[in-house]
Amino acid sequence: xxxxxxxxxxxxxxxxxxxxxxxxxxxxxxxxxxxxxxxxxxxxxxxxxxxxxxxxxxxxxxxxxxxxxxxxxxxxxxxxxxxxxxxxxxxxxxxxxxxxxxxxxxxxxxxxxxxxxxxxxxxxxxxxxxxxxxxxxxxxxxxxxxxxxxxxxxxxxxxxxxxxxxxxxxxx
Numbered sequence: 001x002x003x004x005x006x007x008x009x010x011x012x013x014x015x016x017x018x019x020x021x022x023x024x025x026x027x028x029x030x031x032x033x034x035x036x037x038x039x040x041x042x043x044x045x046x047x048x049x050x051x052x053x054x055x056x057x058x059x060x061x062x063x064x065x066x067x068x069x070x071x072x073x074x075x076x077x078x079x080x081x082x083x084x085x086x087x088x089x090x091x092x093x094x095x096x097x098x099x100x101x102x103x104x105x106x107x108x109x110x111x112x113x114x115x116x117x118x119x120x121x122x123x124x125x126x127x128x129x130x131x132x133x134x135x136x137x138x139x140x141x142x143x144x145x146x147x148x149x150x151x152x153x154x155x156x157x158x159x160x161x162x163x164x165x166x167x168x169x170x171x172x
Contacts, residue, residue, distance in 0.1 A: 003051075010172055011055045014043045018059045018091075019069040030135065031084055031127065031146045032071040037154060040091045041119040041161030044098025045111055046172060052095040060088060086130020087146075090123035097122050108162065115158040120151075 003011075018039040025034030043052050059069060060080070068075045070088065079085055097118030102111055124147050131142035 003054075007051060011047065011051055011058070013172070014039070014046065015055045015058045015062075017042065018056065019062065019067075022069050022071050023073060025071045027072065028149050029145050030131070031087070031150070033150060033153060034071045035157075036071065036091065037094075037119055037123060038157040038161055040095050040123070041098060041115045041157060042165050042168075044095040044114065044118055045102050045161060045165035046168060047095075047099055048103065049096050049099040052099040053092060056092045056095045060092060063088070081134070083131055083135035084127065085134070087123060087127035089130075090126030093126065094118040094122040108166070111162045111165065112158060115161050119158060119161065120154050 018036055021035035021039040025032045025036075027033075040056065043055055047055060063070045063075045064077055064080055066075050070079050071084070080088055095118065098114045099118075101114035101117060104110070105113065127146050128139065128142045131137045131146050132139055135142070137145070
């Protein structure tokens with residue numbers, strides 16, 4: 001796959017955005033609340049599916065090799081395969097899903113639908129699976145600690161990501 005320099009710069013800037021957004025976080029029990037999902041939504045809305053996947057993949061690799069880019073400055077393979085690692089893996093598929101939907105439905109409503117499906121549903125599904133299978137929580141417990149406390153904030157992020165990406169679309 002040949003990538004133009006402009007695309008590489010855009011992808012690098014957005015990978016940096018995820019890294020920086022991980023420091024805008026605080027713990028709510030087992031799962032931290034962070035601005036990372038906002039960054040994932042913006043990435044999905046601004047990039048093509050392959051670019052979104054590469055961008056989030058780079059972020060995941062940075063954290064895996066020990067650079068403190070996961071929520072609350074954490075890093076390492078242990079995080080990826082720990083109780084909250086499902087959320088990080090969900091970022092990868094979530095960004096791609098957002099991009100696919102956004103590129104098929106090129107309207108503001110399409111952007112909102114894309115971020116709800118990819119940025120909330122996909123990420124929560126992976127996160128809850130991690131909590132169920134790795135932390136050995138019942139699904140109701142996983143939903144209670146990994147979904148419900150974050151729903152209102154993530155709906156706000158959907159609106160913010162749609163607005164921000166609309167402003168950046170032709171500038172980035």
